[in-house]
Amino acid sequence: MCELLAMSANTPTDLCFSFTGLTRRGGETGPHKDGWGVTFYEGKGVRSFHDPDPSASSRIAEVVQTHPIKSEVAICHIRQANVGDICLANTHPFIRELWGQYWVFAHNGQLSDFQAEPGFYEPVGTTDSEALFCDMLNHLRQHCHRGDPAETLVEHLVELANNYARQGVFNLLLSNGERLFTYCTTKMASITRRAPFGPARLKDTDVTVDFESETTPDDIVSVIVTEPLTTDEKWDIYQPGEWRLWRKGEVVLSGGR
Template sequence: MCELLAMSANTPTDLCFSFTGLTRRGGDTGPHRDGWGVAFYEGKGVRAFHESGASASSRIAEVVQTHPIKSEVAICHIRQANVGSICLANTHPFIRELWGQYWTFAHNGQLEGFRAEPGFYEPVGDTDSEQVFCDLLNRMRAQGQRSDSLEGLSERLVKLSEGYARRGVFNLLLSNGDWLFTFCTTKMASITRRAPFGPARLKDADVIVDFEAETTANDIVSVIVTEPLTTDERWELYQPGEWRLWRKGEVMASGVVGVPDYPRPPTD
């Protein structure tokens, strides 16, 4: 399986600390050596980095770790291939334009044999994940419009996600730069950091950061991952079928829907 990482914050924030922990799992402390990617929203634009090799040994990933790119929403993915070849076209997150916004998608799981319904969006690579992304966007484009309320949009995303989860393991990160939608079928965790801030230590690297020195009293930063990244903080675990809509670091809406009882991956 792959691993996911996302951030939602109320102020432009860098992802250096969390990204450093995640990249070690890409071929060092974990087996996810088949590609990696990260997308940072900056206004209406997206700054994205992708590579088809292991993140733990990547010079590009090293630059991203040490360069404080500020963003309110970011999505990361490290890949352990199960469907599709190991190549740049198959690295997440995938990005498409819908309603004048860049939508960014990353998926952990497998929907064996899934093919998108014919429509405007078509996959470039040969993964089931990109097939699902194109299918989701085609259905959103056909059933909704850019003026839809956030409540109506989230209801549609929940319904679509519930349907995909019946086809296979579907752990999802999806954003348009304003909101971040997350859906869990097997494994996901989150943490929201706010004042008073304190230190934290990474599980996969010998790195400690004092968030008090890096933040203001008004900052709210939430991090969503497949597996907790730190050893000395309390992470909140998602239930199977749980979804949350994040905005500015806060949960705007959430719920739990029924999903098949897929085996949960072991905890590292």
């Protein structure tokens, strides 16, 4: 299986600390050596990095770790391939435009027999994940409209996610840059950091950060992952079937438990 990482914050924030921990699992402390990718929202645009090589030894990953790209929403994925070749086209996160927004998707799990309905969006690669993403967007494009409230979109997303989960493992990160939708069938955890901030130590490498020196008292930063990244913080564990919609670091809708 793959591993996921996402961030939702109320102010532009870099992902360097969490990303450094996750990349160690890409071929060093974990088996997820079949490529990685990360996408940062910057306004309406996205800055995206993909590499089919292991993240633990990737020179591109080194750049992302040391270059503080600030974003309110970011999505990251490290891959352990089970469907599709190891190549750039099969590397998450996947990106498509819908209603004048970039939608970004990353998936952990496997629906090996999944067949997407024909539609406007088609996969470029050969993963079940990208086929799922295209299927979701085709459904939204057909059944929803530009400007629909978040509650309407989430109702459709939850219905789709529940259906996919009945067919296999479906842990999901999906964002349009304004909100971040997360869905868990097996493993997912989150942490929300806010004042008073303190230090944190990564589990996978000897790195500690003092968030108090890196933040302001008004900052709210939430991190969502497959497995907790730090050893000295209390993470909130999702339950199977649980979903949460995040905006500016806070959960604004949730359900499914």
